[in-house]
Amino acid sequence: MIWIRALLATLVIALLSCTSAPKKQAPAVAPYDAKKELSQAQIDAAAGSDKKAIARLRALITKHPKSDVADDAAVQLAKIYFKQNQFEAAYRSYMSVVDSDVFSPNEAEALLGAAKCLHKLGRLDESLALATRGLNIPGVSEAQKLDFQRHRYNLLSATGDRLEALRALAFIYAKDARPDVKSNAQARAQEIVNLGLSETDLDKVVDNEEFGFIRPQAAYRLALFRLRQKDFNGARSLFAKAAETGQGTPIQAQAQSYLAQIDSRRTVDPYTIGTVLPLTGKYAPMAQKTLRGLQLGLGIYGNDRSSFKLAVVDSEGTPEGARKGVERLVTEDNVIAVVGSLLSRTASSVAGKTEELGVPSIALSQKSGLTEAGAYIFRNAVTSEMQVKELVRIAMEQMGLKRFAMLYPNEAYGIEYANLFWDEVLARGGTITGAQPYSPSETDFRGPIKRLVGTYYLDDRKSEYQNRVREYYKKEKKLKARQSPPDDLLPPVVDFDAIFIPDSPKAVGQIAPMLAYQGVSKVRLLGTNVWNSSDFVRRGEKNVENALFVDSNMLNETSFKNSKFFKEFQRIFGEEPGIFETQGYEVGMLLRQMISGGERTRVGLAQTLAQIRQFQGVTGPMAMNSQRELVRPLTPFTVKQSAIVMWDPSLELPSETPTQKKTLRR
Secondary structure, eight states, X not given: OHHHHHHHHHHHHHHHHTSSSOOOBOOBOOOHHHHHHHHHHHHHHHTTOHHHHHHHHHHHHHHSTTBTTHHXXXXXXXXXXXXXXXXXXXXXXXXXXXXOSBOOTTHHHXXXXXXXXXXXXXXXXXXXXXXXXXXXXXXXXXXXHHHHHHHHHHHHHHHTOHHHHHHHHHHHHHHOOOHHHHHHHHHHHHHIIIIXXXXXXXXXXXXXXXXXXXXXXXXXXXXXXXXXXXXXXXXXXXXXXHHHHTTTSHHHHHHHHHHHHHHHTTOOEEEEEEEEEOOSSTTHHHHHHHHHHHHHHHTSSSSSOOSOEEEEEEOTTOHHHHHHHHHHHHHTXXXXXXXXXXXXXXHHHHHHHHHHHTOOEEEOOOOXXXXXXXXXXXXXXXXXXXXHHHHHHIIIIISOOOEEEEEEESSHHHHHHHHHHHHHHHHTTOEEEEEEEEOTTOOOOHHHHHHHTTOSOGGGGHHHHHHHHHHHHHHHHHSOOOSSOOTXXXXXXXOOSEEEOOSOHHHHHHHHHHHHHTTOOSOEEEOOGGGOSHHHHHHHGGGGTTOEEEEOOGGGSHHHHTSHHHHHHHHHHSSOOOHHHHHHHHHHHHHHHHHHTTOOSHHHHHHHHHTOOOEEOSSSEEEEOTTSEEEOOOEEEEESSSOEEEOOGGGGSTTOOGGGSOEEEO
């Protein structure tokens, strides 16, 4: 065995002599007793007798420094130090093998051990340099390379070098046959590609074979970047590469789906409009109303028929259903534009997908910031931003209110409106004196209101409360003793002129009387257009008197019921149209006019829609603003003597009789 090891050393040294690496001499053959002493040291170490083992190993290294046992002894000594957490000593022992001018077959093991010591010492860059150096040792085995790459991956992940970490993972995936290791490497690599790499890094991965199995994923990811940039040729090339190199994987099918979508851009039927609506589930009635209006606007029904077709997809009320619906409309029906969606939960999916594919879409959702998704996104709806801006303007400029509080449900709708209201009040120089969220399932509201007006936490007003308790008992002595004072000794702190409650009539019907019960009176309630319902005054009764909200007055105008749309809709469908039918009709009419006027491409249609300065809606002119939203005038409403009426400044005058005002809805 000794002569085999010596021969191996001679061969490696011969190889080294052909390179620029420093030449190393062959080790001397240690005597038999030295090898026996090494074996005994190893036995001591295994038995936990570290002191004995260390003494034997040091002695061996001193007596036989350039022999074929010295490197074994140094490595064994380093392992003992490492186990004892003496990482500096372990590092020096490992490096004595690496830096020796005598060849050692243990050099790769020593380099890896030294790298791990530096890692423990927090010297990550030095540790990484040693691990990388180990990959280039002549004669290093594949198993050892795998160990070095595992260590490199840990270091690269810690230092944030995602590209090199991905390279290490690709090597581990290729060389380690264990299924669990491959699965783990694949998951981590996909995470890096999807979340951690820039376009520049993805380019490097796609063009470098060292990244192996993850290249299709990188090509797919980079193609999505190109698609968002409207570089359809670049995206198509990368999707094709992803499909080709990712054969037999989910990437292939995903990439081929995008290839079909991109290719479908070349085929557009200008007279086919697509719509994505929640036609099943709880929102189906709302969707059906919108669909009828859209069909009438396009001329599919009615006396004024056209050659337009409407391709309809049911989103099932889910983001995934909405996204797939858009894909189908583009690839199978070749629509020139898409109408949808009604729901906040699906609106972003429709907007994002149509923008990605370069297809104009007109949303009917109130979701905040929806048109910011891109230049192909338009909207016809009374949005949350529109309502809040007008509501705050009237409250502050025309009513003179400056201080506001907020009670809002802790869910998407309430949070969105609360944030918009807060920002708008501050922008106009007002103040928010208190804001209190509550659970969407709340039915009591006592707790949220008491927290808002400072009567919930007694310790916050401890001295005031104690004084009121003393005064209470003084009065009770003259009457009749009671065991405990009432829980309403502290008056509410009402440091606001109005309270904003972005919630349904049902919730406000519970909140408003509780406010009065808690002593919060003579404070105006502010809300959203969901209050524009007879249900609001029925539930709120006298407690919502003088409440204020804004909404489109379209449905209440005489011109609406006298309009061609109203009469035609009622004749065809046997019922009066509402806001959903009207919005759908207006979008259908708008698209019909643009396309009949000569627009035959998606790009041209998007540009023309963005430039609309006046469009005749059902009851009056509308215009497209800079956010690509069709805007119509909003009207303030209030409650007077259990009736919703249009608000105007004269209603605030004491001499004015509310019954003199025109009642719009009871």
